Amino acid sequence: MIRRLIVSVPILALVSFLLFAALRVLPIDVAAMSLPPTATLVEVEAKRHDLGLDRPIPAQFLIWLDGVRHGAFGQSVAMRRDAGSLLAQGLPTTIELALCAMAVATMLGLGGGLLLFAVRGTWLEGLGDLISTLLMSVPDFMWALLLLLVFGVLVPVLPFVGRLDPGLVRPGGTGFLLLDAMLAGRMDVLWSALRHMALPALALGMGFAPPIARVLRSSLLDVYHDDYMRQARLRGLGETRLLLRHALPNAVLPTLALMGVQFGFLFGGTLLVEVIYGYPGIGNLMVDAVRNADLPVIQAVGMSYCAVVIGISLATDALHHLLDPRGRP
């Protein structure tokens, strides 16, 4: 486990260098873009020198890395602010959304998996199979559009733009809106934030629940073939107790391994869902930066996506390690 943690540092460093180098070799001149169109060639050259763009790429990377240490990710070309401060604003929003979506996906996935398992061997099994295959064909961004259409437009019960009702002022603090609202005791803000989060979180949850459900079902089927389950049944334990106390804890392990990968994808999926719902996280930041070819922001946001994905994979590994006694020394 510690080894995994140590390995993840060079991976992150390598990823950030590759990203840095790839963005530097693009034919996009950050210096020219940050000056007014009337600037002379001499001025552009001076700016290039200021930004260190005339140095070799590894040297530029070290300068950038040194800046990151102090929280400076480079000046955004389009927004004239440091990419780090834009990140500090957007990242908590996206992480909050992703965490809620993961909770939704876990509940739907576990519930769906138990349901699929419960109908095994009946005529409903084929139907469940078909439905889960069809649900797997609906990607998260389609869920986002579909839910927006149904609950935002046709039966307008939930808001579908932004993060808060207009007129509400968000309390300061950690940047995690739900947490800040609770800390400040602002129930109106909390309620509004939850209502705004409902559709995006549900869309992401629906997108990632079906594979979880299917893996849980098949690992439950595997576990039920094990000898210890027959033993437990011979001891006269009830079916519910068998399932919840004996089968589920073991069946959850392979599901957990899948969830690590799935949650990495889910975090990437927030990008589109944020764009669809106008949710002010790093997804919208990224898309705007890509449209404006705003390289410092692309670099910072791209890096933070990687860092979170690596973090999620580490966290699920750790959880797996905690739950699975076989891996312990």
Place this chain on the structure above:
Amino acid sequence: MRWARSGRVIIGGLLLLVVLICAIAAPWLAPHDPNEQDLLSILLPPAWMSGGEATFPLGTDSLGRCALSRLLFGARTALMVAICAAAGAGAIGFALAHVAGYLGGRADWLIGRAIEVWMSFPPVVLSLILMVGLGTGTDKVILAIVLVDWTRFCRVLRAEVRTVSRKDYVSAARLIGASHWQVLTGEVMPATLPLVITLVSLEMGIAVVVEAILSFVGLGVGANQPAWGQMIADARQNVAAAPIGLLLPMAAIFLCVAGFNVLGDGLRRSLDVRQTELRGA
């Protein structure tokens, strides 16, 4: 030909056949040029609803372009990207997986680390970054998907190749004097082929979605090429006035992706010998 009798393969194949026919016959089936604007009749509902016009069977978008024509031509874009991207990503992943899984050692280590670095990017984010460098266009979208998704093949296939390579019959082939190349092509590849076919089918579905995503954010195929993602982006702006405009391209994407997934699922079940043995079929 057991696979030809599988219900899933037939259903998936039929769905895809419909999309394929639409794509090939788009110039003859479409009532209008997909980019022809009729600014006097924007956001029309389908012909059977009140306010609809018979000349626009499925209505129009915010620039008065015929929704049916754009759907049909969008199928061309989607299938083109799906086939080329899946073939490209499959070829790279297939080659690297066989090198890594069969040779093992340093090659395996290197390819394994490359996959790890790749997979630490969410696919959507990586393809967006690639589109910054590549620019827009169908060929660029295909290239971006190939560069992002080869890992999906490589990761799964590498393990499969490793398992197959350690089988006795592979060692036996080496013992009777077959070269590495002969063993790879004659013994290992036939065993991994069913998995490859399944993965290609699933990847085509993924490529359709990625193309739609990139076109939705305006970084996909060029502005003049009709694509389902662009239709969604346009309809998202006018969702309150014309909700049906959003449903049409979504339904098209769903049918296409479901076709690839059901087909892939069916192929996996019927081509994988171990699975059929387990199920006793």
